[in-house]
Amino acid sequence: MKLTISVGDVASDIVAGVKESEQYKLxxxxxxxxxxxxxxNNESVKWNANTVFNFSxxxxxxVANLGDRGxxxxxxxxxxx
Amino acid sequence: xxxxxxxxxxxxxxxxxxxxxxxxxxxxxxxxxxxQDYHIVQHIDRPAEFWQSGxxxxxxxxxLKIDNEWFVKPExxxxxxxxxxxxxxxxxxxxxxxxxxxAKFKSSTKRISPEDADHLLVKYQAVQxxxxxVRLAGAPKGDNWFDRRSISHDNILSELLHxxxxxxxxxxxxxQNPMDMTYRHIDHEHSQVAPKTRLTEDNPQSLEExxxxxxxxxxxxxxxxxxxxxxxxxxxxxxxxxxxxxxxxWDYGVPHWTVNFSNYxxxxxxxxxxxxx
Numbered sequence: 001m002k003l004t005i006s007v008g009d010v011a012s013d014i015v016a017g018v019k020e021s022e023q024y025k026l027x028x029x030x031x032x033x034x035x036x037x038x039x040x041n042n043e044s045v046k047w048n049a050n051t052v053f054n055f056s057x058x059x060x061x062x063v064a065n066l067g068d069r070g071x072x073x074x075x076x077x078x079x080x081x
Numbered sequence: 082x083x084x085x086x087x088x089x090x091x092x093x094x095x096x097x098x099x100x101x102x103x104x105x106x107x108x109x110x111x112x113x114x115x116x117q118d119y120h121i122v123q124h125i126d127r128p129a130e131f132w133q134s135g136x137x138x139x140x141x142x143x144x145l146k147i148d149n150e151w152f153v154k155p156e157x158x159x160x161x162x163x164x165x166x167x168x169x170x171x172x173x174x175x176x177x178x179x180x181x182x183x184a185k186f187k188s189s190t191k192r193i194s195p196e197d198a199d200h201l202l203v204k205y206q207a208v209q210x211x212x213x214x215v216r217l218a219g220a221p222k223g224d225n226w227f228d229r230r231s232i233s234h235d236n237i238l239s240e241l242l243h244x245x246x247x248x249x250x251x252x253x254x255x256x257q258n259p260m261d262m263t264y265r266h267i268d269h270e271h272s273q274v275a276p277k278t279r280l281t282e283d284n285p286q287s288l289e290e291x292x293x294x295x296x297x298x299x300x301x302x303x304x305x306x307x308x309x310x311x312x313x314x315x316x317x318x319x320x321x322x323x324x325x326x327x328x329x330x331w332d333y334g335v336p337h338w339t340v341n342f343s344n345y346x347x348x349x350x351x352x353x354x355x356x357x358x
Contacts, residue, residue: 007218008218010260010262033112037313037315042311044315068214068218
């Protein structure tokens with residue numbers, strides 16, 4: 001699942017509907033910028049393009065982009081079967 | 082004025098405060114910096130009952146009405162009216178807004194010289210730069226970021242004023258409701274809370290000074306409760322880690338933004354004032 005979080009977007013538990021699995025990956029395709037906020041299991045994370053987070057349990061992910069139009073958050077969430 | 086100041090002079094009506102601060106290097110603007118971009122000024126040690134009673138009294142107070150028309154993104158003509166490449170936009174709308182501001186000022190003072198009008202324009206544009214950032218982000222109409230409240234002296238939280246070592250203190254309370262957010266912005270502490278009053282007292286001598294610290298003016302935030310999971314405050318490159326009763330501050334020009342992903346309102350006190358030393 002590829003996601004583009006544009007300025008003004010705020011959403012909680014964005015992967016709640018993803019099917020259960022034994023492994024997941026969260027991959028960022030853009031750099032962190034001032035105004036970005038991503039919480040993974042209630043911990044604020046920072047990233048660069050190609051940063052990968054691995055999970056054995058489906059995480060809760062909250063996202064907000066409060067920066068500017070030139071800096072979307074590009075991310076991808078994968079279920080590994 | 083140098084070349085950059087001339088550039089600001091020409092375009093200031095349309096400039097983003099964030100971009101101006103970035104160009105003037107009013108903060109480190111280093112994405113890789115690991116410096117903590119806020120600091121705990123002091124801890125106000127009161128029992129949990131004090132804070133809870135204060136919050137209980139606070140939420141009974143009606144939120145302040147704010148003039149947030151500048152959040153509105155004009156729909157007529159050019160809906161995408163601020164071009165992020167050079168931040169130029171619709172002169173007609175910007176000029177009309179300035180004329181309205183000037184008319185309000187004239188009606189309050191009756192007489193105004195052309196020199197004063199020029200000075201007012203510069204100061205107005207400093208405030209306008211913040212509005213431009215909000216417009217640039219496309220914030221929706223009526224988005225007020227958080228509820229603002231002021232309190233009377235019989236509210237238990239007014240005791241906080243005796244704990245803070247500042248002159249000319251102004252205290253407001255901010256309640257950010259679930260899924261509300263504050264867009265990234267940079268404060269000009271010297272024009273916080275009562276900008277029109279303070280603008281008439283403020284006399285920057287250059288455009289660069291318009292975007293510079295006035296030194297003694299500071300802004301602090303006091304947490305009225307521990308932050309709950311999902312209540313996020315970003316100050317520059319740092320996520321604020323603080324607890325109930327902590328009062329934190331920051332260097333001039335640090336961009337900040339907040340969001341409340343939790344199911345509970347987040348209450349803080351917003352303090353502005355002048356340092357004594």
